[in-house]
Amino acid sequence: MSPEISYxxxxxxxxxxxxxxxxxxxxxxxxEAGLVRTKNVSAVLMTNTMIYSVASxxxxxxxxxVAFGSFGSDSMSGWAAFLFQMAFVGKVVNIMSGGVSERxxxxxxxxxxxxxxxxxxxxVVNCSWGSNILSGTFLDxxxxxxxxxxxxxxxxxxxxxAAILIIGARKGRYNKNGRVRVIPASNIPLVTLGAxxxxxxxxxxxxxxVGSIASKENANIVALTILNTNTAGLAxxxxxxxxxxxxxxxxxxxxxxNGALGGLVSITAAPDLYNIYIPILIGAxxxxxxxxxxxxxxxxxxDDPIGALSVHLVNGIWGTLAVGIFTEKAFFDQxxxxxxxxxxxxxxxxxxxxxxxxILPLKASDxxxxxxLDVVECGLEAYPEFKRAY
Numbered sequence: 001m002s003p004e005i006s007y008x009x010x011x012x013x014x015x016x017x018x019x020x021x022x023x024x025x026x027x028x029x030x031x032e033a034g035l036v037r038t039k040n041v042s043a044v045l046m047t048n049t050m051i052y053s054v055a056s057x058x059x060x061x062x063x064x065x066v067a068f069g070s071f072g073s074d075s076m077s078g079w080a081a082f083l084f085q086m087a088f089v090g091k092v093v094n095i096m097s098g099g100v101s102e103r104x105x106x107x108x109x110x111x112x113x114x115x116x117x118x119x120x121x122x123x124v125v126n127c128s129w130g131s132n133i134l135s136g137t138f139l140d141x142x143x144x145x146x147x148x149x150x151x152x153x154x155x156x157x158x159x160x161x162a163a164i165l166i167i168g169a170r171k172g173r174y175n176k177n178g179r180v181r182v183i184p185a186s187n188i189p190l191v192t193l194g195a196x197x198x199x200x201x202x203x204x205x206x207x208x209x210v211g212s213i214a215s216k217e218n219a220n221i222v223a224l225t226i227l228n229t230n231t232a233g234l235a236x237x238x239x240x241x242x243x244x245x246x247x248x249x250x251x252x253x254x255x256x257x258n259g260a261l262g263g264l265v266s267i268t269a270a271p272d273l274y275n276i277y278i279p280i281l282i283g284a285x286x287x288x289x290x291x292x293x294x295x296x297x298x299x300x301x302x303d304d305p306i307g308a309l310s311v312h313l314v315n316g317i318w319g320t321l322a323v324g325i326f327t328e329k330a331f332f333d334q335x336x337x338x339x340x341x342x343x344x345x346x347x348x349x350x351x352x353x354x355x356x357x358x359i360l361p362l363k364a365s366d367x368x369x370x371x372x373l374d375v376v377e378c379g380l381e382a383y384p385e386f387k388r389a390y
Contacts, residue, residue, distance in 0.1 A: 017208025157313025236263020
């Protein structure tokens with residue numbers, strides 16, 4: 001195949017993967033809109049819209065150069081390579097924004113979006129996929145992370161944990177005795193739609209990260225990557241279904257869908273390195289971790305309405321470490337990468353959010369939470385004809 005034809009095919013491949021990843025934007029929006037109460041749906045949708053717009057523009061103007069040094073690619077159009085990388089940045093903030101839903105104001109969260117898309121996330125990318133300012137030092141990230149179990153999912157998860165510790169829980173989530181007050185999802189069909197949109201987008205997320213499809217060998221790697229990605233999602237969903245039925249004799253669709261997403265996160269570090277059977281185990285463990293982690297965080301009074309910590313942080317860590325268990329990659333390198341990213345992202349996010357919170361409070365007041373952020377933040381209710389539940 002001529003270099004020109006290969007260039008064209010890989011450019012098209014990157015653009016197609018970019019579109020699939022952007023398909024995850026409405027996926028996150030629908031998932032979160034379905035899991036929150038009706039009085040906060042417009043605010044959630046507005047937040048997701050602002051995140052995509054602001055994070056993408058910031059990455060264009062600042063973040064990409066921090067991560068990679070300059071625009072350009074020898075194997076495909078530099079513009080296609082940029083678009084593919086730009087598609088990832090909003091997902092980091094999506095993970096965070098969903099976990100602080102129903103009590104966080106849009107403007108200060110948007111300000112943090114600018115900072116994380118300019119420096120925090122790009123610096124993690126720089127040290128893993130990019131120009132690598134830590135090369136040759138002890139802190140050099142030698143971990144293998146094809147599509148971002150740590151670089152994207154754990155990064156978003158650590159930022160979320162910092163945010164929750166600063167913002168606190170929703171009003172009424174925990175009573176005086178520390179018991180959890182169940183706040184049911186408002187729209188299960190939207191949750192299901194959003195989860196499957198994310199699942200479909202993951203094929204571009206992981207498959208596109210192979211980087212090339214313009215040869216027989218690369219085409220096979222891309223196909224294996226997508227197959228293993230899907231398999232892990234299936235295993236995660238099935239495992240959660242089994243565990244929920246054994247424990248409660250009920251099948252909770254929201255938990256099963258989060259189990260699928262947990263499986264998808266856990267395979268993201270190396271779907272190209274496994275045979276077709278290992279992802280079943282990795283995804284099943286990922287699903288089981290979701291079942292364990294959701295009540296664990298509630299016991300700590302860490303209020304996460306969509307289970308983002310359980311899905312993205314916990315399984316981002318598991319998926320990265322699994323590479324050192326099931327492949328020839330060094331486990332120590334995987335562990336070191338997890339720890340370095342954890343310290344950098346959590347500490348920097350906590351400091352920045354603490355400062356923002358002092359200047360422009362992140363959390364809506366109790367009265368504002370009671371009224372609902374749709375009215376307070378957007379002046380527009382998603383379901384004006386419905387009776388709202390408080």
